[in-house]
Amino acid sequence: xxxxxxxxxxxxxxxxxxxxxxxxxxxxxxxxxxxxxxxxxxxxxxxxxxxxxxxxxxxxxxxxxxxxxxxxxxxxxxxxxxxxxxxxxxxxxxxxxxxxxxxxxxxxxxxxxxxxxxxxxxxxxxxxxxxxxxxxxxxxxxxxxxxxxxxxxxxxxxxxxxxxxxxxxxxxxxxxxxxxxxxxxxxxxxxxxxxxxxxxxxxxxxxxxxxxxxxxxxxx
Amino acid sequence: xxxxxxxxxxxxxxxxxxxxxxxxxxxxxxxxxxxxxxxxxxxxxxxxxxxxxxxxxxxxxxxxxxxxxxxxxxxxxxxxxxxxxxxxxxxxxxxxxxxxxxxxxxxxxxxxxxxxxxxxxxxxxxxxxxxxxxxxxxxxxxxxxxxxxxxxxxxxxxxxxxxxxxxxxxxxxxxxxxxxxxxxxxxxxxxxxxxxxxxxxxxxxxxxxxxxxxxxxxxx
Numbered sequence: 001x002x003x004x005x006x007x008x009x010x011x012x013x014x015x016x017x018x019x020x021x022x023x024x025x026x027x028x029x030x031x032x033x034x035x036x037x038x039x040x041x042x043x044x045x046x047x048x049x050x051x052x053x054x055x056x057x058x059x060x061x062x063x064x065x066x067x068x069x070x071x072x073x074x075x076x077x078x079x080x081x082x083x084x085x086x087x088x089x090x091x092x093x094x095x096x097x098x099x100x101x102x103x104x105x106x107x108x109x110x111x112x113x114x115x116x117x118x119x120x121x122x123x124x125x126x127x128x129x130x131x132x133x134x135x136x137x138x139x140x141x142x143x144x145x146x147x148x149x150x151x152x153x154x155x156x157x158x159x160x161x162x163x164x165x166x167x168x169x170x171x172x173x174x175x176x177x178x179x180x181x182x183x184x185x186x187x188x189x190x191x192x193x194x195x196x197x198x199x200x201x202x203x204x205x206x207x208x209x210x211x212x213x214x215x216x217x218x219x220x
Numbered sequence: 221x222x223x224x225x226x227x228x229x230x231x232x233x234x235x236x237x238x239x240x241x242x243x244x245x246x247x248x249x250x251x252x253x254x255x256x257x258x259x260x261x262x263x264x265x266x267x268x269x270x271x272x273x274x275x276x277x278x279x280x281x282x283x284x285x286x287x288x289x290x291x292x293x294x295x296x297x298x299x300x301x302x303x304x305x306x307x308x309x310x311x312x313x314x315x316x317x318x319x320x321x322x323x324x325x326x327x328x329x330x331x332x333x334x335x336x337x338x339x340x341x342x343x344x345x346x347x348x349x350x351x352x353x354x355x356x357x358x359x360x361x362x363x364x365x366x367x368x369x370x371x372x373x374x375x376x377x378x379x380x381x382x383x384x385x386x387x388x389x390x391x392x393x394x395x396x397x398x399x400x401x402x403x404x405x406x407x408x409x410x411x412x413x414x415x416x417x418x419x420x421x422x423x424x425x426x427x428x429x430x431x432x433x434x435x436x437x438x439x440x
Contacts, residue, residue, distance in 0.1 A: 037257050037258040037259060037344070038257040038346050038367055038371055038374070038375065039257060039364065039366060039367025039368050039371060065374055066347060066374060066375060066376075066377075067373070067374065067376055068373055068374055070370050070373060070374060094347065094351070094377065095347075096316060096345065096347035096348050123347065124257070124346065124374070124375075125316065125345055125346070125347055126258050126344065126345070127286060127314065127315075127316035127343065127345055128316050128348075131314070144259065144366065146259060146364065146366040146389070146392075147258055147259025148259050150290050151258055151259060153287070153288050153290060154258070154285055154286060154287060154288055154290060154344070155258065155286060155287075155344075156286075156287055157286075157314065169366070169396075172366075172392065172395050172396060175392050175395050176389075176392060
């Protein structure tokens with residue numbers, strides 16, 4: 001019975017995700033669903049990403065948080081792009097992830113034709129966000145070298161559903177004795193096709209590789 | 221309708237948590253529910269904690285993971301204490317937290333009278349674990365200096381339900397430009413009574429303060 005309920009819920013989510021996807025396609029937008037554990041650096045990477053792209057592309061952001069608009073305010077300080085804030089605490093009982101309905105409700109009547117990229121910053125969590133299609137084109141995750149080498153094996157769904165992994169904070173990899181080879185081996189064991197981009201959002205190292213990956217998705 | 225369902229679920233959880241608590245009391249055990257984001261250092265802290273206490277106290281561990289038994293194997297390498305492994309992926313659809321029923325099922329018929337401390341290592345997640353009483357005496361969270369100063373404001377339930385915060389990885393606080401004063405201010409704003417213990421599980425600095433806090437809970 002419970003399994004059937006979950007299936008119905010996911011089926012409903014997938015129908016709404018498909019509608020979101022059609023809507024984003026009408027805008028012409030490439031949509032990235034950005035996920036990670038709390039503190040891995042999603043927002044800092046977004047700050048750099050918006051800063052690096054905004055002169056050439058039209059951008060928008062959908063911010064998911066349990067409470068508050070701290071990340072929205074940080075991004076707003078970098079560049080003025082449309083930002084939709086979703087708080088799961090107010091309307092959705094403090095949910096630990098975004099789902100397709102939250103995205104649809106968050107967008108509401110807002111229409112952004114001509115947008116090149118929409119970045120969805122999911123709630124910081126390595127478990128449930130991986131389960132929900134929200135209508136994105138690509139699922140991208142951020143992992144920090146401070147989290148340890150074992151995380152792909154402990155949170156396999158997240159690591160397996162993502163197309164790209166941004167390995168962040170490589171500037172402090174030595175300081176935290178990060179075992180890069182073991183981490184990459186663990187990544188491959190759950191997702192052989194994973195694209196890994198190593199970077200530091202703080203120093204900017206590696207960011208150009210990530211921006212190149214993004215802009216390759218947009219016709220010249 | 222949905223709200224009613226959630227209330228019933230939590231009420232059922234609380235009844236089972238109360239039964240767990242009675243059971244732990246019969247053992248004479250002080251039970252710590254240890255929670256954090258993935259990679260904050262729960263397992264490394266537990267390694268040091270078990271190592272520091274096992275000669276004077278009888279210990280047991282309940283390990284919660286989505287998949288695998290990596291943490292159990294790490295702890296087993298430190299000291300031989302009873303460890304119960306709960307995997308949420310197999311029996312509970314990949315749940316992102318432990319609840320009271322998982323603890324009750326995990327213990328099953330195991331009886332551990334004379335145990336002084338039971339450490340429950342929850343699933344790495346700053347959202348849902350905070351919502352579930354599992355029958356513990358104290359909720360303790362680990363935060364890493366690498367996660368940033370804003371997390372108490374973004375995950376307020378976790379920071380407000382915990383009695384103790386172990387602020388880990390202080391040995392790299394300077395390297396990640398951690399703003400300690402801002403972090404502590406944010407902690408106080410959501411939980412004025414929070415006990416903060418600053419430590420590094422890697423170097424061992426501050427661990428004695430944490431062990432003193434624990435042993436103060438056991439009659440001499």
